[in-house]
Amino acid sequence: MEELESESSTIITISDVLEYLFCPRFIYFMYCLDIPQHEENRFKVIKGRDVHKKRQMTNREYVRKKLNCISKESEVYVVSKAHHIKGIVDEVLFLEDNTAAPLEYKFAEYKDKVFSTYKYQLVLQALLIKENYNIEVQKGYICYTRSNSMIKELAFKLSDFKKANDIIKDIIQIVDKGKYPQATKSKNKCIDCCYRNICA
């Protein structure tokens, strides 16, 4: 596994990790079989992208003082060759305590818990910010735009970063070796999956 990480030149996106966490088979269908998801046909995806664009254009200078933020950078494109990952962070917040934190906008309602997909998205963004800005990242924020822009804070543990790295290794193995992974254990997810007709 360790060897594979250093040898592989594959760079995956943070979105790939979200899809992997939803179901590992997504990676196989997308990268090994090259079957697109056509997520752009889903109204919620289009609407979410629209909300993102509008948010980008409004209140650009607004800094969240409630989160002890002193400055921010928006739509930051970050890459890490060491971690084999790239992605865009909606906002990088620079906090009073000389640490930074990623902030992610979600076109979603808050339903009493933060999903692990969201959590690991923030963890990966934290990894990328750490490496690119050389600054400590201890927590991240999610803004639920459909719950009156409610903000949820997530504190990162060391084990979260380790788990995130393991997930990346797993994904790269699927992409590089064409390994057919196990489907998600949660069958509820299959009901609305775009690959349900071809997934054995």
Add this chain to the structure above:
Amino acid sequence: MLVWVIYDIADDPIRKKVSDKCKNYGLYRVQKSVFLGDLNANQRDSLAIECEDLIDPEVDSVYIFPMDDESFRKVKLIGQAFDKELVSDEVLTTFF
């Protein structure tokens, strides 16, 4: 899960758009402004946002009621009734 979609929309073109959306989601027309069919949680949510985008919330209303199978069996039909069997998902699956 079975879902009832009931609306009261003032503007003709908007009403048409909402009814087209309902049809696109595979719902069955029960009355002029009443649709019924089987939708999963995400489809329900998605249809709600689409309707929200179309209507004028100051004057129009759209209700989306989920209903469990047990309650659906208790539904009483009087007069020009719709075909209950056609709407329930068990019968629909035999078509495909």
